[in-house]
Amino acid sequence: MLNTTYENKVLTVFLSGEIDQHTSKNLRMEIDSQTESLRPETLCLDFDNVKFMDSSGIGLIMGRFRQMSLLGGRMKIVNLPENIKRVVYLSGIQTLGVIK
């Protein structure tokens, strides 16, 4: 189960462990079902406890970014660990101004 908080129209999702193709499927469904029902102004993805991520995680981030844009909200990414920054920066996501 996903660890989340919702306050002041900000839905924060505390991601953890390894994000790959196997784990991102469930993450996608759970995050989307929460954003669809709560309609937050901001979806905040907290990467503090993420130990590993590959390009499936980039797909997950880009997909949620699109999803939030469709719902008229914003997305941001916080607490990106050093070793995961390298794969994220390869994608150019930082140019969207979502990494805080």
Place this chain on the structure above:
Amino acid sequence: MNTLNTMEIKFPSKSINEGFARSVVSSFILQLDPTINELTDIKTAVSEAVTNCIVHGYEDNAGIIYIKGEIREDNLIVFKIRDKGKGIPDIKKAMEPLFTTGGEERAGLGFAVMESFMDKVKVSSKEGKGTTVTLYKKIIRTNYEKP
């Protein structure tokens, strides 16, 4: 070139085995005492190649994935990741950043990650026969002090 150590595994194309493949590969290279960054680079590249076998090669159907690892002279690590799936019709195009046949949820960055995290990436493929990705990386071994 001298090969100092080798390993081989094969496993079914189930997505749960992406993590399994990463663990095996990191255990194998730990003997070279890589830095955390080197370990992350190699784990990530292997994860990309294995995921591609599952998602694209076998298109989520049952198949077998093969990994061969080698440690060669001068701390050169070589991993071959192979599937007997549908193959890649145009390798050059497939390797372009952002190219994907995987739809909305894929970034099309797997090969870009492999190329940026490894020293060299070789891809050979035959339509209907399968794909082999070979990854090369030299471990600088900054952690290691010569005895």
